[in-house]
Amino acid sequence: MKLWADFHTHTRYSHGTGTIKQNVEVAIKKGLSAIGISEHGPANIGIGTDLDDFARMRDEVEYLKGIYQDIRILLGCEANIISLDGDLDIPEKILDQLDYTMVGLHPMVWTESLRDGYHLLVENMLQRRMDSLKEKVLRQNTLALIRAIKNHKIAVITHPGLHLPIDTAALAQAAVKLGTALEINAGHGYMTVEYVKIAKKYGARFAIGSDAHRPADVGNLRRGIEIAKKAGLNENDIINAVWIPEISSLPTPQRG
Numbered sequence: 001m002k003l004w005a006d007f008h009t010h011t012r013y014s015h016g017t018g019t020i021k022q023n024v025e026v027a028i029k030k031g032l033s034a035i036g037i038s039e040h041g042p043a044n045i046g047i048g049t050d051l052d053d054f055a056r057m058r059d060e061v062e063y064l065k066g067i068y069q070d071i072r073i074l075l076g077c078e079a080n081i082i083s084l085d086g087d088l089d090i091p092e093k094i095l096d097q098l099d100y101t102m103v104g105l106h107p108m109v110w111t112e113s114l115r116d117g118y119h120l121l122v123e124n125m126l127q128r129r130m131d132s133l134k135e136k137v138l139r140q141n142t143l144a145l146i147r148a149i150k151n152h153k154i155a156v157i158t159h160p161g162l163h164l165p166i167d168t169a170a171l172a173q174a175a176v177k178l179g180t181a182l183e184i185n186a187g188h189g190y191m192t193v194e195y196v197k198i199a200k201k202y203g204a205r206f207a208i209g210s211d212a213h214r215p216a217d218v219g220n221l222r223r224g225i226e227i228a229k230k231a232g233l234n235e236n237d238i239i240n241a242v243w244i245p246e247i248s249s250l251p252t253p254q255r256g
């Protein structure tokens with residue numbers, strides 16, 4: 001299975017170690033025809049990207065596009081969900097300037113209110129030891145994600161279920177309806193074949209992402225491909241294997 005893009009890469013703008021230029025150069029070396037820069041939104045505690053930096057990244061990307069003409073360079077993001085209502089930490093005005101938007105649930109974020117923090121952070125920690133909370137937390141996490149993809153144009157949900165439990169079946173059904181792909185994260189070692197099989201049963205589409213935090217890991221998608229194959233996916237299920245027009249706001253594979 002040959003993938004044409006890696007939509008999930010980080011740089012020094014958050015807690016990655018490389019520059020946009022270095023990520024692009026590795027992507028070219030690995031034969032990708034598109035690379036996405038997808039920084040965390042500002043709500044990640046200690047590692048978030050300043051909102052002002054999105055304009056700087058855009059300038060850098062535009063400059064690099066002039067130099068590297070054999071690859072499509074895209075500016076995306078990995079926004080955080082900061083409330084139970086699915087609000088994001090990057091305002092619409094900035095999202096409109098990006099080539100695509102991804103969202104993820106992360107355990108350490110500044111939430112919109114204390115109440116949201118209690119539900120999204122504290123209860124998620126407590127449920128690890130308190131079985132009575134598990135159902136409630138699962139429902140809350142899933143609902144927050146579904147509201148986020150309902151209220152915003154989201155191309156990909158990153159690493160569903162990482163650290164924060166979700167109802168894969170419910171999320172997959174909503175994602176299919178709303179034109180959002182689910183990620184098979186090749187960087188974290190936790191993604192299971194089972195999760196992919198459940199989501200696939202409901203017709204979900206997937207994006208395989210490296211979640212590279214250093215340039216050398218850009219385009220390292222093999223672990224994701226293996227999971228995809230074991231779950232019985234083929235290229236038509238994967239948005240960076242073939243072009244799937246149903247996925248909202250996903251950039252086309254052609255340069256432009």
Ligand SMILES: [Zn+2]
Pocket residue numbers: 078104106158159
């Ligand atoms: Zn993430």
Ligand SMILES: [Zn+2]
Pocket residue numbers: 008010078158211
């Ligand atoms: Zn990431």
